[in-house]
Amino acid sequence: MFGFLQKVGDYTKDAVSAAKYITQGLGVTFDHLRRRPVTIQYPYEKLIPSERYRGRIHYEFDKCIACEVCVRVCPINLPVVDWVMNKATKKKELRNYSIDFGVCIFCGNCVEYCPTNCLSMTEEYELAAFDRHSLNYDNIALGRLPTSVTTDPSVIPLRELAYLPKGEIEPHGVPATARRAGQLPSEILAETTATTTSPAEPSS
Amino acid sequence: MTIATTTEQICFLILAATIVLGSLGVVLLSNIVYSAFLLGGVFLAVAGIYLLLNASFVAAAQVLVYVGAVNVLILFAIMLVNKKESLSAIPSLLLRRVLSGAVCLGLFTLLLRVAFTTAWPLPGPQPIGEEATLRIGEHFFSDYLLPFELASVLLLMAMIGAIVLARRDVYASDVITGEPADQGLIEKARTPLLINRSETSTTL
Amino acid sequence: MLPSPLVTPGFVAAGLDLQASFSSWLESLGLSVALARAIWLPLPMLLVLTAAVVGVLVNVWLERKISAAVQQRIGPEYAGALGILQPLADGLKLLVKEDVIPARADGLLFTLGPVLVLVPVILSWLVVPFGQNLLISNVGVGIFLWISLSSIQPIGLLMSGYASNNKYSLLGGLRAAAQSISYEIPLALAVLAIVMMSNSLSTVDIVNQQTGAGILSWNIWRQPVGFVIFWICALAECERLPFDLPEAEEELVAGYQTEYAGMKFALFYLGSYINLVLSALLVSVLYLGGWGFPIPVEWLAQWLGQPIDAPLVQVITASVGIVMTVLKAYLLVFFAILLRWTVPRVRIDQLLDLGWKFLLPIALVNLLVTAALKLAFPMAFGG
Numbered sequence: 001m002f003g004f005l006q007k008v009g010d011y012t013k014d015a016v017s018a019a020k021y022i023t024q025g026l027g028v029t030f031d032h033l034r035r036r037p038v039t040i041q042y043p044y045e046k047l048i049p050s051e052r053y054r055g056r057i058h059y060e061f062d063k064c065i066a067c068e069v070c071v072r073v074c075p076i077n078l079p080v081v082d083w084v085m086n087k088a089t090k091k092k093e094l095r096n097y098s099i100d101f102g103v104c105i106f107c108g109n110c111v112e113y114c115p116t117n118c119l120s121m122t123e124e125y126e127l128a129a130f131d132r133h134s135l136n137y138d139n140i141a142l143g144r145l146p147t148s149v150t151t152d153p154s155v156i157p158l159r160e161l162a163y164l165p166k167g168e169i170e171p172h173g174v175p176a177t178a179r180r181a182g183q184l185p186s187e188i189l190a191e192t193t194a195t196t197t198s199p200a201e202p203s204s
Numbered sequence: 205m206t207i208a209t210t211t212e213q214i215c216f217l218i219l220a221a222t223i224v225l226g227s228l229g230v231v232l233l234s235n236i237v238y239s240a241f242l243l244g245g246v247f248l249a250v251a252g253i254y255l256l257l258n259a260s261f262v263a264a265a266q267v268l269v270y271v272g273a274v275n276v277l278i279l280f281a282i283m284l285v286n287k288k289e290s291l292s293a294i295p296s297l298l299l300r301r302v303l304s305g306a307v308c309l310g311l312f313t314l315l316l317r318v319a320f321t322t323a324w325p326l327p328g329p330q331p332i333g334e335e336a337t338l339r340i341g342e343h344f345f346s347d348y349l350l351p352f353e354l355a356s357v358l359l360l361m362a363m364i365g366a367i368v369l370a371r372r373d374v375y376a377s378d379v380i381t382g383e384p385a386d387q388g389l390i391e392k393a394r395t396p397l398l399i400n401r402s403e404t405s406t407t408l
Numbered sequence: 409m410l411p412s413p414l415v416t417p418g419f420v421a422a423g424l425d426l427q428a429s430f431s432s433w434l435e436s437l438g439l440s441v442a443l444a445r446a447i448w449l450p451l452p453m454l455l456v457l458t459a460a461v462v463g464v465l466v467n468v469w470l471e472r473k474i475s476a477a478v479q480q481r482i483g484p485e486y487a488g489a490l491g492i493l494q495p496l497a498d499g500l501k502l503l504v505k506e507d508v509i510p511a512r513a514d515g516l517l518f519t520l521g522p523v524l525v526l527v528p529v530i531l532s533w534l535v536v537p538f539g540q541n542l543l544i545s546n547v548g549v550g551i552f553l554w555i556s557l558s559s560i561q562p563i564g565l566l567m568s569g570y571a572s573n574n575k576y577s578l579l580g581g582l583r584a585a586a587q588s589i590s591y592e593i594p595l596a597l598a599v600l601a602i603v604m605m606s607n608s609l610s611t612v613d614i615v616n617q618q619t620g621a622g623i624l625s626w627n628i629w630r631q632p633v634g635f636v637i638f639w640i641c642a643l644a645e646c647e648r649l650p651f652d653l654p655e656a657e658e659e660l661v662a663g664y665q666t667e668y669a670g671m672k673f674a675l676f677y678l679g680s681y682i683n684l685v686l687s688a689l690l691v692s693v694l695y696l697g698g699w700g701f702p703i704p705v706e707w708l709a710q711w712l713g714q715p716i717d718a719p720l721v722q723v724i725t726a727s728v729g730i731v732m733t734v735l736k737a738y739l740l741v742f743f744a745i746l747l748r749w750t751v752p753r754v755r756i757d758q759l760l761d762l763g764w765k766f767l768l769p770i771a772l773v774n775l776l777v778t779a780a781l782k783l784a785f786p787m788a789f790g791g
Contacts, residue, residue, distance in 0.1 A: 015766070025750040033477045033746075041482070207442050237570060241517065244563050260549045264556040272559025272592070276585055279566045283582060334548030337609060 038170050045156040046149045047171075048163070049123035054106045056124040057099055059142035063118035066092040070110035070119060078103055079110060099142060101127055102135035122146050216256055222249040240282055244275040258331035261340060427452075427541065452544045456533050463734075464681040468495035470738070471745050478749045502674035510667050514571040521568025522668070522675035528557040528564075529683045536689050537611050539699050539729040550610040551603065554690065555596050558645060558683075562588045565654070565664055568676075572667040580663025583756060584654035587644055590763040591651075595641035597771035598634040601778040602627055602694050605790040611690075615698030617790060623702040628695045630789060633774045635695045637767055639740070642687035644763070646680060649748035653756055684741060692736035699729030 040047055049055065066083040082096035111119045124146035129135050149157045158171035159180075166181040168174055183191070226246040230239045247270040254263035294300065332339060344352045427448055434444035469484070469492060476483025484491025509515050532554045537543040547553060562585035569581015603609055605627070606617035618625050628635050644651040655663040665676050692698060701708070705725050709716045716725075754762065782789040 011766075022747075022751060026746060029478050029746050029750045032480060033474070035480055037476070037482045038480045039482060207446050237517075241563070241567060248560075260547055261552070264549045264552050268552075268556035268559050271563065272556065273589070276559075276562050276566070276589060279563065280582070280585065283566065283570060283578065334610075337548060 036170060040158055045158050047160050048149050048157050050160060053123045054108050055122045056101060056127060058120045058122045059097060059139060060118045061139045061143060063116045064094055064097060065116055066094045067115060069113050069115060073109040073113045097139040098136060100136040102132045212256060219249045219252045236282055240278050244271050247271045247275060258333050259336055261337045456544055460533055460682050463685045464678055465495040467681050467685055467741060474745045502670060505670035507670040512573045517567050517571035521564050521571055522672045524564030524567060525561055526675045526679040528560040529679050529686060532557045532686055535611050537615060537698060538733050539726045542726060546610055546612050548610055551599055552609045559592060569664040574667055576661045577664050577666050580654045580660045584664060587759060590760055591641040591644040594637050594767035594771040597775050598638040601631055601634050601775050604778055604782060607790055611693050615693055618697040619700050622704045626697040637771050639691060643744060646684045646687055648744055650751045650754055651759060652753060653759060656753060688737040688740035691740050692733055696736045699733045701728055701732055
């Protein structure tokens with residue numbers, strides 16, 4: 001009899017705690033109801049990609065020396081470097097260069113290893129196409145520069161969370177001049193050079 | 205003939221036809237799932253007849269018990285053991301069919317005889333309509349108390365029997381130590397824990 | 409079921425009786441009584457059907473908007489102001505979509521399944537009262553009719569699950585039926601406690617019994633446990649989120665709806681939302697005083713010095729009643745949607761444990777306690 005009562009008591013305690021937790025959860029969801037939407041209304045508003053954003057690859061034909069380093073470092077040997085040896089000048093003559101962005105994983109190895117810096121990452125990520133073969137960019141297409149989100153007059157550029165002032169979690173309504181939280185990379189650099197040079201001063 | 209009586213007659217004809225054709229289908233169709241669904245339809249039509257007889261409580265009870273419980277149970281049983289096998293040829297099938305047909309025909313003639321020889325009071329007693337619920341309750345707890353209680357005892361027996369059949373054979377106490385076994389453990393897995401423990405302790 | 413205008417007890421104001429006024433107007437035009445009644449009959453049915461469908465549209469819109477707000481999104485925005493036409497667009501899309509019946513499916517049962525799911529739910533609107541005389545039919549078995557009609561639904565679910573010829577569909581159908589059956593019992597027991605207090609199965613009588621002292625006489629104060637049990641079971645019957653295992657995406661694709669497309673899928677969709685609105689309406693009828701205003705309208709009328717039987721007062725009272733019923737129901741719907749984004753889905757064994765080992769004993773104890781209290785305090789618990 002006592003054991004049964006004990007069981008009933010435990011059961012009641014469980015039920016009460018379950019009710020408590022569900023109420024807490026409801027409190028959380030209810031609290032979210034009155035918060036502003038954090039979503040970006042995409043075609044009209046766009047987030048500004050960060051400095052190191054790895055978007056579509058840009059390529060400068062004139063800088064390229066057809067060394068094929070990009071092909072070797074690519075995980076799947078994707079770039080196609082079409083060159084012929086000019087027997088007269090004994091130099092490689094580049095004819096075509098192409099990267100298929102339907103296959104590229106945007107790892108950035110080619111950009112990292114390019115000896116002449118003719119490859120670079122852009123901030124373009126809108127690569128939708130009706131045909132996957134139209135994603136195979138040749139050197140002309142690779143040479144085009146994308147429109148920046150900040151310069152496009154039809155788009156409201158919005159900053160990402162890491163670039164917002166301290167305490168802001170939402171890019172809407174933050175003035176463009178408001179300073180981001182923390183130090184800028186240039187400031188960090190200046191500070192570190194100052195601290196590394198200042199102890200060196202007395203010794204010299 | 206008023207609108208009400210005409211509607212009533214049409215409803216009666218439709219319901220009666222549904223019952224007759226549906227029950228023939230239940231018996232004659234070779235697909236057992238169809239038979240089960242048709243049985244549900246027949247039960248619903250019977251509930252409709254009760255409605256026409258101004259017995260709405262009985263109709264609702266008919267739907268709840270026969271359609272909602274009995275028929276769903278039958279369907280469950282069919283669907284859980286849904287074997288796709290055709291009926292194997294039973295020896296002397298024709299003889300069996302003739303015999304069962306004869307039995308059914310005999311029952312039918314008996315029913316017909318009862319229906320025709322009974323002196324039905326026409327018109328019947330005035331339907332009490334909405335008060336039927338009260339009246340049924342009163343009868344259950346006065347002059348029909350014994351059958352009512354017997355039926356509930358029968359259901360209780362069936363329930364206990366089902367529990368006994370469904371319950372796995374488990375030890376109420378540990379075989380070796382003799383201390384009471386954890387009921388939760390027993391109910392969860394198929395007691396590999398307990399059996400393993402006893403096996404290992406015997407080998408030790 | 410033919411509507412039978414019952415003579416309601418006279419302790420509350422009779423309220424607006426549209427049928428009587430309409431019939432007397434037709435009779436004054438020289439029509440016979442039977443014909444006037446035959447003309448009247450389809451009108452409330454059509455009205456309630458329209459109300460149910462509009463209620464679903466509002467519900468879908470609310471669901472999408474509230475879900476968006478909870479997740480800090482905006483939700484539908486371009487179809488009409490605030491996306492209010494989005495449910496309509498969804499419905500139209502489903503209407504013109506191709507109706508696919510899988511090649512190896514059982515065509516007849518496949519078509520019949522969604523119908524069997526939807527029809528009982530719509531029939532149950534028969535007993536939902538929006539006012540003293542503002543319901544299709546004040547049948548004596550009232551709330552019992554709803555319980556028995558909702559027990560037809562599992563057959564439709566099993567039928568569509570079986571006919572799809574798909575293992576996920578069959579499993580989903582079986583789960584839905586098992587869930588529906590196991591939660592019907594505590595639900596019926598919770599309703600039984602209410603019925604015991606109001607001495608009647610009729611929804612109108614149940615509301616009338618709660619109209620004595622406004623908000624204080626609502627059943628929720630006398631049946632808090634019953635209210636919780638009823639609401640949990642109603643959510644389980646509607647397959648709302650903590651209990652939406654029959655459609656658990658991760659395990660069963662979409663359960664019994666997997667093979668459905670177009671209008672047949674829309675029937676399931678409609679059925680589940682009509683069922684949610686209906687359950688919310690019935691909670692408001694059973695526990696929250698139905699069409700009753702928190703302060704009795706009779707008192708207000710008396711305070712304003714207006715006779716309760718004046719035509720204008722009657723119209724206002726009826727409108728207030730409809731608004732109150734719908735308001736309470738949609739508050740509960742809001743709660744259900746909020747709950748959807750709060751609690752995770754339960755497992756099938758947890759679901760059955762909750763139904764059989766927790767809700768059923770609690771509902772039985774609740775019933776017994778109610779009976780004891782009714783015997784001990786016949787004044788407060790309906791003698």
